[in-house]
Amino acid sequence: MAPSLEEPEAVADVIANPLKQKPQLVAPEPEHCPGPESERAGTASSCEGCPNQAICASAPKGPDPDIPIITARLENVKHKILVLSGKGGVGKSTFTNLLAHAFSTNPDSTVGVMDADITGPSTAKMLGVEDETIHVSATGMSPVWVTENLAVMSIQFMLPDRDAAIIWRGPKKNGLIKQFLKDVEWGELDFLLVDTPPGTSDEHLSVNSFLKESGIDGAVVVTTPQEVALLDVRKEIDFCRKAGIRILGLAENMSAFVCPNCKGESQIFRASTGGGRALAEEMGIPFLGSVPLDPRIRMACDYGESFFDSFPDSPACVAFKQVVRNVGRQLGLDEESVLPE
């Protein structure tokens, strides 16, 4: 069946109103918002004066009935990994895609990528499938298959115009994330990688709450060596700890730049306080490795090609393979199954 956005009502409905059964909140929540599904929603002292108070007070309370459905949908997903960063632009989506390509080098592994960066989706482009649309059947939405064993789901596939801005408040974004977990036919996956927006926002909270029951294996946290990125990544680590998400490790990206002409090394994002390794040590989390700047990574991302397959012997790819092996080690997997030679 030819994919079409107009055709499947379910998809159009997702775009139009992903929280059909949920209250449509009209403004950002107050600072100590108990959450629209909390028993105290609309009645807590922090709800006083919130324009959503009446909606929240009358909304259904108690455990989310969709959580068991998500758990059942993902029962054949072996490892769920979040890719997080404190600061934007440090290479989180790049790492998600490199990890996806790396894990899928094992023909016996099947990898899924879910783009939870709803307002800034870049995964589909980086994987070279941004012009695809999704198929919808009675049993759910099919992800887009990049290769035989690598699938991706992104809001990008649902947009009538790929340049369209997605201007959504938290509840609507959360609704779509839920659809990605509940209604996508992920099938049997060895790895589900979740690319998230920078920081600690609605998307992180919803991914965490929707996956809590089925279990998140852990988070790969990405930073650059510069101080402003490290400052933000501390908050991300704190978020993981507060949310009970295991940190598989911290990876440093754009660590150095080796000039392809003179071979001289420059520290573009100079680490004035020891960079990712020192931070990982200080915070007591594993350090997964450092990946240098390589303009071919940027090119591969822009052209939707696999840097991993195109430049396997480049210093950046060799460094990245070390990160992949370390992630595998943290998951207790044997090296050959994670990254066959």
Ligand SMILES: Nc1ncnc2c1ncn2[C@@H]1O[C@H](COP(=O)(O)OP(=O)(O)OP(=O)(O)O)[C@@H](O)[C@H]1O
């Ligand atoms: N090691 C690297 N060498 C060269 N370019 C890189 C490297 N890592 C990432 N890039 C490039 O940096 C840019 C930002 O990367 P990316 O989009 O992955 O960051 P992000 O943290 O996901 O950003 P966002 O905040 O938008 O989610 C991209 O153009 C990507 O191709």
